Amino acid sequence: MTGTSPTEAGLAAPASFALPVRRRALRHRVRMTPGFVAAAGVALFTGALVLYPVGMLLFGSFWTSRPGLPGQLTLDNYVSAYTSGDTYKLFATTVLLMGVKTLVAAALALALAWIVTRTDTPFRRALEVLIITPYFVPGILEAIGWILLLSPRTGAINVAARQIFGLSDAPFDVYSIGGMLWVMALGSVSFMFLLITSALRSMDASLEEAARASGAGAMRTALTVTLPLIAPSVLAIMMLSFIRAVESFEVPVLLGTRAGIFVFTNKIYSAIQDYPVNYWLSTALGASFIPLTLGLVLVQNRVLRGREFVVVSGKGYRPRVVRLGPFRWVAFAVCAGYFVLAAALPISQILLGSFTRVFGLFEPEMLTLNNYTALVSDPRLWRGLTNTLWVCATAAVVTVALCSAIAYIVTRTKHPLRRPLDLVAWLPWTIPGVVAGLGFLWAYIFFPLPLYGTTALLVIAFVTGGLPLGVRVMAGGLVQIHAELEESARSHGASWAYMARRVLVPLVRPVMAAAALTLFAVFSRSVAPVVLLAGIGTELLSVLLFQYTLQGQMQVVSALAMILLLVNIAGLAVARRVGAFGVKEEV
Amino acid sequence: MPAVIFDQVTKEFAGGAVRAVDRVSFEVHEGELLVLLGPSGCGKTTSLRMIAGLEEPDEGEVTIDGTLVSSPTRNVFVPTERRGIGMVFQSYAIWPHMTVFENVAFPLRARRARRAAIADKVEGALALVGLEGFAQRSATQLSGGQQQRVALARALVFEPRLLLLDEPLSNLDAKLRVRMRTELKELQRRTGITSVFVTHDQAESMALADRVVVMRQGHVEQIGTPEEIYEAPATRFVSEFVGSINFLPAEVSRELAPDGIVSLRFGDGSRAISCEWRGAAAPAVGQQMLVSVRPENLTLRPGPSPDHENVWDCVVRSAVYYGDHREYEVAVDDRIFKVSAPARTAVEPGERAYLACRAADVFVVRE
Numbered sequence: 001m002t003g004t005s006p007t008e009a010g011l012a013a014p015a016s017f018a019l020p021v022r023r024r025a026l027r028h029r030v031r032m033t034p035g036f037v038a039a040a041g042v043a044l045f046t047g048a049l050v051l052y053p054v055g056m057l058l059f060g061s062f063w064t065s066r067p068g069l070p071g072q073l074t075l076d077n078y079v080s081a082y083t084s085g086d087t088y089k090l091f092a093t094t095v096l097l098m099g100v101k102t103l104v105a106a107a108l109a110l111a112l113a114w115i116v117t118r119t120d121t122p123f124r125r126a127l128e129v130l131i132i133t134p135y136f137v138p139g140i141l142e143a144i145g146w147i148l149l150l151s152p153r154t155g156a157i158n159v160a161a162r163q164i165f166g167l168s169d170a171p172f173d174v175y176s177i178g179g180m181l182w183v184m185a186l187g188s189v190s191f192m193f194l195l196i197t198s199a200l201r202s203m204d205a206s207l208e209e210a211a212r213a214s215g216a217g218a219m220r221t222a223l224t225v226t227l228p229l230i231a232p233s234v235l236a237i238m239m240l241s242f243i244r245a246v247e248s249f250e251v252p253v254l255l256g257t258r259a260g261i262f263v264f265t266n267k268i269y270s271a272i273q274d275y276p277v278n279y280w281l282s283t284a285l286g287a288s289f290i291p292l293t294l295g296l297v298l299v300q301n302r303v304l305r306g307r308e309f310v311v312v313s314g315k316g317y318r319p320r321v322v323r324l325g326p327f328r329w330v331a332f333a334v335c336a337g338y339f340v341l342a343a344a345l346p347i348s349q350i351l352l353g354s355f356t357r358v359f360g361l362f363e364p365e366m367l368t369l370n371n372y373t374a375l376v377s378d379p380r381l382w383r384g385l386t387n388t389l390w391v392c393a394t395a396a397v398v399t400v401a402l403c404s405a406i407a408y409i410v411t412r413t414k415h416p417l418r419r420p421l422d423l424v425a426w427l428p429w430t431i432p433g434v435v436a437g438l439g440f441l442w443a444y445i446f447f448p449l450p451l452y453g454t455t456a457l458l459v460i461a462f463v464t465g466g467l468p469l470g471v472r473v474m475a476g477g478l479v480q481i482h483a484e485l486e487e488s489a490r491s492h493g494a495s496w497a498y499m500a501r502r503v504l505v506p507l508v509r510p511v512m513a514a515a516a517l518t519l520f521a522v523f524s525r526s527v528a529p530v531v532l533l534a535g536i537g538t539e540l541l542s543v544l545l546f547q548y549t550l551q552g553q554m555q556v557v558s559a560l561a562m563i564l565l566l567v568n569i570a571g572l573a574v575a576r577r578v579g580a581f582g583v584k585e586e587v
Numbered sequence: 588m589p590a591v592i593f594d595q596v597t598k599e600f601a602g603g604a605v606r607a608v609d610r611v612s613f614e615v616h617e618g619e620l621l622v623l624l625g626p627s628g629c630g631k632t633t634s635l636r637m638i639a640g641l642e643e644p645d646e647g648e649v650t651i652d653g654t655l656v657s658s659p660t661r662n663v664f665v666p667t668e669r670r671g672i673g674m675v676f677q678s679y680a681i682w683p684h685m686t687v688f689e690n691v692a693f694p695l696r697a698r699r700a701r702r703a704a705i706a707d708k709v710e711g712a713l714a715l716v717g718l719e720g721f722a723q724r725s726a727t728q729l730s731g732g733q734q735q736r737v738a739l740a741r742a743l744v745f746e747p748r749l750l751l752l753d754e755p756l757s758n759l760d761a762k763l764r765v766r767m768r769t770e771l772k773e774l775q776r777r778t779g780i781t782s783v784f785v786t787h788d789q790a791e792s793m794a795l796a797d798r799v800v801v802m803r804q805g806h807v808e809q810i811g812t813p814e815e816i817y818e819a820p821a822t823r824f825v826s827e828f829v830g831s832i833n834f835l836p837a838e839v840s841r842e843l844a845p846d847g848i849v850s851l852r853f854g855d856g857s858r859a860i861s862c863e864w865r866g867a868a869a870p871a872v873g874q875q876m877l878v879s880v881r882p883e884n885l886t887l888r889p890g891p892s893p894d895h896e897n898v899w900d901c902v903v904r905s906a907v908y909y910g911d912h913r914e915y916e917v918a919v920d921d922r923i924f925k926v927s928a929p930a931r932t933a934v935e936p937g938e939r940a941y942l943a944c945r946a947a948d949v950f951v952v953r954e
Contacts, residue, residue, distance in 0.1 A: 487641050488680035490667040491751075492694035492741065502693070506684045 035496060039409045043417040046406060047424050049464050053439035054290070054431070060442045061287035066279050068446030077284040086262075087285070094263040097180065098245035105185040106238045109192035112338060114222060115331045116193075117200045120321045122328060127335040128197070134342035135190040136572055138525035140250045140542065141561050142187045144549055145346020147254065148353050148558065150174035156349060175259040184251050186342040188241050195240075199233040200226070218322035232303070239300040247293060247432035249528035254549055264289055265434050265528070272438070272532065283442070286435040294430040347565070353558035371559035381560065384539035388567065391455050391540065392523040395462035396516040402463065403470030404512060408504075410471070411478050412486070422471075429468035433528025436465060441532045455538050458530055462523045469522065470515060477511030517575035521568050541567070588653055590749060590781040591615035591638060596647030596657075598633050607633045609805035610647065615749075620775050620782040622792040625802035626828070631785045632753055634802070638783060639674055639751050640667035652748055668697070673742030673780075675755040679734045681726045687713070687737055688722040694745040712744035715774065732763050739771075743778065750775075750782040756791060768794055789829045793817065801825050819865060822953045826879055833885070833924050834952075835860065835878050843869040848896070848946050851878060854920050861896040862949040876951050882927035884948035887915060887934055888941050895943035903936050917942055 061078070065071030081087050115121050116128045134142070149157050150172045158170035173179060207229065211221040252266035262270070264285065271282035324331055357366045375381045403425075409415050410422045428436065440461050444452045451457045485507065489499040505512075527546045534543040541564050548557045591614065598608040608630040615621045623631035636642040637649060637657060643664055649657040651672075656665040673694070681690055691709045700708070713719055716736040721729075729737065735755060742750055756764045756771075772795050775782050786792055792799050793813040801808045801816060801824075809821040820826035823834065837851035837860060844850075849864045862878055870876070891898050901917040901924070908930070915926040915934070919942060926942070934940050 482678050482680065484676040484678045484680035485682055487639075487667070488674065488676050488738075488741075489682075489693065489697070491639050491641065491670075491672055491674040492697060493668045493671075493745065494693070494697040495666075495668055498697055502697075503682055507682075 036415065039405075039413060039415045040417055042402070042405045042409060043415070043421040043424075046402070046421060046467070049460070050424050050427050050467070053436070053443040053464070054427075056443035057283060057290075057435070057439035058287050060279075061283040063283075077280040078288075081281055081284040081288070090262055090264060090267055090285075093261065094246055097177065097261075097263060098184075098242055101181050101184045101188070101245055102238050102242045104181070105188045105241065106192055106234065108185075108338070109189045109196055110234065112189070112193050112335055113196040113200055114226070115335060117197055118222070118226070118322050119324050119331060120328055121324060121331040121335070123332065124335075127332070127339075130339035130343075131193050131335060132190055133339065134187065135194060136569070137187075137343055137347065138542075138564065138568060139187055139248065140254075140525065140527055140545060140549070141350060141565060142342070142346055143183055143251050143254045144545075144554075144557060144561050145350050146174050146179070146183045147549070148349045148554060149346065150179060154554070173259075175255055177259075177261055180251055180255045180261065183255065184245060184248065186338075187251075188245065189338060190342060191244075192237055192241050195237045196230070196234060199230045199237075203229060222322070236300060236303045239296070239303060243293060243296045243300060246296070249432070249434050249531075250546065254546075265432060268434050268438065269531070282438060286438045289435045290431055293432060297430045350558045350561050350565075353554065354562050356555070371555045374556060375559055375563070378556075380536075380539050381541075381544065383537065384541045384544045385563070387455055387458075387534075387539055388524050388541040388564075391458045392462065392520050395459045395466065395523050396519040398459065399463045399466035399470045399519050400474070400512050400516045403467060403474045403515070404508070406467070406471050407474035407478050411475050412483070425467045425471045427468075428465050433465070433526065434531070436461070436529045437532040440464075440529070452533075453535055453538065457533055458538060458540065461529050461533055462519075462526075465526070465529050466519050466523065470519060473515040473518070474508070474511065477508045477515075480511075481507050514575045517571050521571035521575065524567050524571065525564065588617075589614035590617045590652060591783070592648070592650040593634065593638065594648045594650070596634070596637060596644045596649060598630075598637060598642060599645050606805050608637070608644075611802070611805070611807055612647075613800050613807060613810055615781060615783055616798075618779045618781055619797040620772070620784060620795055622796035622799045623783065623785045623802060624787070624789060624792040624796075624799050624828075625808075626787055628804070629802040630805040631787075631800075631802050635751055635753055635783060635785045638749075639672055640665060640670050670749075671745075671747055672749045672751055673745060673747035674751040675735075675738045675742050675753065677754040677757060679731075679738040679755075679758075681729070681734050681737055683727050685726055686722065687718070687724045687726055687729070690726055690737055691722075691741045691744050694741060698745070708744050709740075712740040715743060715778075716740045717770075731759055732767065735759065735767060739774070743780070748781065750780045752782065752784045754785055754787070757786070757788070764791075771795065793829070801828065803828075819950060820952060823877060823879075826950075826952050831882050831925060831927070832879050833882065835880070835922070837876060837878050839870045839872050839874045839876065842872060851876070853878075854922055858899060858919065859897075860949060861946040862951060863947045865950065877953075878949055879952050880924075880944055880949045882914070882925040884944050885924060885926045885928075886943045887917065887926050887928050887932055888943060889934070891941050892943040894945075896946040897949065898941055898943045901940055901942045903934050903938050903940055905936050906934070 062073050062075065063071050064074045064076070112131055116124045116131070121127065147155070149155050152158060152170040152173045152175070155170065155172065155174065158172055161167060161171050174183070203226070208221055208225055211225040212218075216224065246264065249265045249269070252261075252263045253269055255261075256263065257266045257270060268282050268285050268289070271278040271285070354371050355367050355369065357368045357370065406421060406425050410418050410425075415421075431439075440457065444457055444460075446452075451460065481504070485503060486499060489503045490496070494502065525542055527542050530540060531543050531546060534540045541560065545557060545560050545564055548560065593611060593613050593615075595610050595612055596608055597606065597610055599605065600607050607628075611630065611634060613621070623634055625631045633642060637644050638651070640656065644657050644659060646659060647657075648655060648661075651670060654665070655661070655663050656670055657663065682693075685693070688709055691712055692705050695705045695708060709722065710719075713722060716739050718733065718736050718740060721733070721737075726734070726737065735758075738755070742752075752771075756767055759767060768791060775795075784792075784795055786795075793816075796813050798810065798812055799816050800810050803824050809816060809825045811819075816825060817829050820829065826832050835853050837853040838856075839849060840852045840859065841850040843864055847864050848861050849870055851860050851862060852858065853860055860878060864870070886892070886895065887903075899919045901919045904916040904918055904923065907914045910930065912930050913928050913932055915928060915932075917924050917926055917940070924942060
């Protein structure tokens, strides 16, 4: 189960989470060495971690009463859910909204990627960095920023429009289909741009040069050679983006619920949060969601057919650039405009808001530090901050340790359980955060150990959700280390443990550090998997931010958002540094 | 007693779909340098890795110095680190996070040697490979040849009973490869360490080996000294793999003579070739066999030769000058022979000439 929805797990590097490749099983004698037993232990522990909550959610969807209470098996939950027209409307809204969002975002991402990689647009290196920046902004901040700008009553743009044009009604309403589309599309362009750029870069430049040499102009080359060649990649990227959108949580809840627009995720959340609590609907929908996303991911993998996108850019070659003439400033404006809308504007609005007394009005006397001092005196926020630091740090370290072991077993051994282990560690990738949260709730509320209501449960949720990203990054790190470096240590007298301590760990340490910091950033921003688990005493910054936004306490929200952003950026910045300086070439 | 006994060993990959090594047996004698030679995928590296304990055999037994180290049937498997070997890897496998000293000291430290002894032995090992004064260098600052030497020093520092080398020279450029080859041979002679060397380069195997095991598709084709392998290859594969060669299908035309010469017919039956018989049982008249002769054992001359048992008139088809020699293609009737001749040979394409060779240089090979 995931503590980290794909939306969030996608954060760091993994452009795709390909299904682990099937290999033919080896006929291998089983030797009960301590290493074999330890590996089996890791596999069983991981299996329990992932499958227990999934199993409990499935069980819950066939149970007549609430989690942990006496009841009996039934099909009624599904019957009720699927005989209601609302459910089908839910499907339709989800698919349509997210489909349109993906199409719009893909078109823009494709244009931006082409501009940056193939034209003579000025400052394109800087532009590339700017376009990627929104990718690192937590999704919830994107939503908050646009609420501050476009909420009907106090949104800055609406207030300004009313004052300037003397309108009586707000021209924009963020709490609408249009608002959801706007915010989600802006947020996902960056992610798709990152992947499309690398697809464009990895393309053989001579294919385009041949078209130019054959007399095709720049536009003809782009449309008849470049586009068809990267079409399969773009299709796969779009599917990935679509899956992330279907699983997204914050925007539907913060913007959609209020306007009565329901997709899968906010419906599930509303079913448990609103009175009367509707457990049967939430579990039936949540359990149906798993095969749905699993199916989508499998299809996406099929489209990808084992190809993966390498985000690391640059073979050092620069394809011939297209001269845009005066239009290059138009291209520049489009790129810069995207950055302003997707990052600069919402973030600066949050920053401004965090120093303002009342929303919508900007006058010098409105400036204040009260929003921050209010944070200092609020014990919930202090606990939220300390919990976030401790829980996310602990979870990050534990995840890296566990994932290192899993990655080692999967990539370096012939353990009979390595294939199931690989699969089970990948499974959380297909489970949306809010469904995962539901599974954890159901699984641990009456667990023999009193985990429910403790920060330990938050750690468990994060670790489980962090598995796919962690295993992926660690396996990538291990692959970089030539097997002979390990074999050479063993053949020169080192036991496995001595080899691991002296050779393996020192060599993968930079990757481990980068993975831990990235996971920390991912955990610290995630809402969906823990929103149902964090309560009094176990507050997390991200969850508090989410709840305060729902309650409309926007002054506190913007100060809190700035703190979350800082925590996040600090984690990512250190990760980048470690990654950049630690990994030696050709190891 | 042989230092290594490799007995009927089989290794399968891909769930039994591929037999990388199929009932292979050979022995490594005390103090010798044995080369495992063959094209890629022949099972030579897998065999070496099974001696090292980096792979487990599926069948058969491996014994090192009288100790059984691998035997699936008896459930014996001594892990790599307890086999007391030194090994040089194709990629050198120099740990990039350690200095030269730390790399070379590793086998000693892993076995908890005393500090004082470590410094002495590392110094000695570095001196042995000509890297005095490199101890404190970072391993990543070394050239390919230097890394190679560090790998060798590391393999020798523990004074192992067995040295295993997996294509150690294949990543070096051609000139350095030849130099390292000579040094390696010299080092092995000096230390007398029993060594197993894997390569796909036949020249390397000839230059280094005391004995060669030629492998192909998981089987042993021939085991012998370099001279035996080159001059008396047992099979067509071996004869082709270790050097350029001419093959000739022929039919025995007369019974084996008392002087050990057998006469055969080839072409349309009018051409005769004599060959020194090395087999046990005498060949029967009318028997078909494949005879072969190496290009450098063929002589091209303007007139007939009394010194050679075999002389045929021929037409020169092509000539290529290589500086130190010339290579010809000549036709005896419509059969083409490759000839490697001294550079001073003065025959031009289109000319008629005589092709000659001694019966001792013609041999019969198995298909």
